[in-house]
Amino acid sequence: MTASDDPRRREVLDRRIRGFHGVGVDDVLAVVDYLCEPGDTVLAGGSLTFGLGNRLSDFDVVICGDDTARSLVPLQHWVQTLRVDVWTRPRADIDTLFGLAAQALARPEPIAGAFGSIEQEQQLKLLHRVAFGLCLSGPPLVPATVPDFRAVARDLVAREYAERLRESLWVAQLAARAGRWLTAVVxxxxxxxxxxxxxxxRRGVPFTGDKWLHDRLREHAPDLGEACRRYAALPTAADECAAYVADAVALAGRLTGVPTGVAELGRQARWTAPDLHLTSAGDTALLVSPRMGVLCELSDVEAKAWRALAGRAEAGAYDAAETDLCLRLYEQGLLTLGWATGVGA
Incomplete structure (x- = not known):
């Protein structure tokens, strides 16, 4: 896609930012031109490009060329009152990014952490800015490492969110069984x-993060409007919480096909706590986290449960006391959940 291939989309974007800030696409290009070399591609991405956002939204730009230096953080510019965040990447980086994404999708391991040290949410967004962004100038940006780069961008987000969904489903049901209703309904x-x-x-809607979800549903999935309203407010009474959790689990499973059974999920789940250590002060059992700078006092039952967990991997095999302790520590950010395989692997 080049700037002239989709004039309607460019006109809509230009009209939108002019309405908010009194400047247009050409004004943005003039300000960021010093970062460009002949033959570079300039892409617009983010919420404003997809008809979302408001006058407080920043405008995301990706500049990519053969010799473009990589920016580890966005380079912030102001065009009148419009904030423009510019990401610069060499073409080789884009090729590598899509190649890594394709490899991650082909492996059985969970997606989380598949890209090493680069913050994952930014990677998901960058993939979609390249795959579905609007080319403002320069040649089309087509990653050479995968045959269908838009499918890779789409599938990576779907897999990432399926793995997030799996954790939410399992924790919600465990918490409901333990009567930990706030954790359950959240x-x-x-x-x-x-x-x-x-x-x-899966319907081909470009990823824009979580904050515009309801706007995207109204435009692209009006059939889910009633379900969206049903879960907008959290219940408080125990019987309402139980029904809320059960209905949410059933709906999520029906919409996505992700397994929802507690036993099935439990066989894959792994509680991890690399820096938690049990110690004592007199007759008091204490759980210590040097990383978090936290001391937790444990009851005799909890201390016994913690000792019983040593060397046991499969979280689904824990008894009620062990599970309840893990949930409490998870709520406090002292335990995390890992998974033996990715969703669908």
Missing amino acids: NAREAVEEAFTIVLT
């Missing part, structure tokens, strides 16, 4: 929103 709502993201992505 994770149930997360599960529904993650399921909505998967549905939108």
Whole structure:
């Protein structure tokens, strides 16, 4: 795609930012031109490019060329009152990024962490800016490492959110069984929103992060409007919470096909706590996290449960006391969940 291939989309974008800030696409290009070399591609991405956002939204630009230096953080510019965040990448980086994404999709391991040290949310967004962004100038940007780069961008987001969904589903159900209703309903709502993201992505809607989810549903999935309203408010009474969780789990499974069974998920789940250590002060059992700078006092039952967990991997095999302790520590950010394989692997 070149700037002249989709004039309607460019006109809509130009009209949108002019309405908010009194400047247009050409004004943005003039300000960032010093970063460009002949033959470079300039892409617009982010919420404003997809008809979302408001006057407080920043305008995302990706500049890519054969010899472009990589910016580890966006280079911030102002065009009147419009903030423009510019990401610069050499073409080889884009090729590598899509190649890594394709490799991650082909492996059985979970997607989380598949890209090493680069923050994952930014990677997901960069993939979609390249795959679905609007080319403002220069030649089309077509990654050479994969035959269908848009499919890779789409599938990576769907897989990432399916793995987030799996965790939300499992925690919601465990917490409901333990009567930890706040944790249960919060994770149930997360599960529904993650399921909505998967549905939108599978329908070809470009990824824009979570904050514009409801706007995307109104435009691209009006059939899910009633479900969206159903889960907008969290219940408080125990019986309402139980129904909320059960309904959310059923809906998420039906929309996505991600397994929802507690036993099935438990066989894949792994609680991880690399820096938690049990110690004592007199008769008091303490759980210590040097990384978090935290001391947790444990009851005798909890201390016994913690000792019993040593060397056991499969979280689904824990008894009620062990699971309840893990949930409490998870709520406090002291435990994380890992998974034996990725979703669908």
